[in-house]
Amino acid sequence: xxxxxxxxxxxxxxxxxxxxxxxxxxxxxxxxxxxxxxxxxxxxxxxxxxxxxxxxxxxxxxxxxxxxxxxxxxxxxxxxxxxxxxxxxxxxxxxxxx
Numbered sequence: 001x002x003x004x005x006x007x008x009x010x011x012x013x014x015x016x017x018x019x020x021x022x023x024x025x026x027x028x029x030x031x032x033x034x035x036x037x038x039x040x041x042x043x044x045x046x047x048x049x050x051x052x053x054x055x056x057x058x059x060x061x062x063x064x065x066x067x068x069x070x071x072x073x074x075x076x077x078x079x080x081x082x083x084x085x086x087x088x089x090x091x092x093x094x095x096x097x098x
Contacts, residue, residue: 009042012070023056029085031078035060037070038086057082 010023022042029036037060040053057079058070073079087096 010037010039010070026055027086027089028060029082029089031082031085036073036078036082038082055083055086 008025010025011020012023013020023039024042025037025039027038029038037058039056039058043053057073059073061069061071063069073082
């Protein structure tokens with residue numbers, strides 16, 4: 001997936017479908033010698049609305065050409081551990097639903 005970063009907003013492009021989606025970067029977490037981004041789909045109303053937001057964990061990887069890209073994480077153990085670190089970091093900023 002390619003990305004453009006503008007402050008806390010990241011536009012990701014699905015390489016298969018070409019669809020572009022805006023995400024908000026909530027946090028970066030270092031875990032097991034890798035850097036992970038905690039993202040949620042961008043909502044123009046902001047995080048103050050009563051809407052529940054899904055969170056996505058993506059790994060920052062270096063491509064062959066030296067550029068950086070975000071890669072979808074599919075390992076449930078990594079997802080859960082990174083999310084737990086994020087919850088600890090952001091406990092005063094967000095209300096989490098268990």
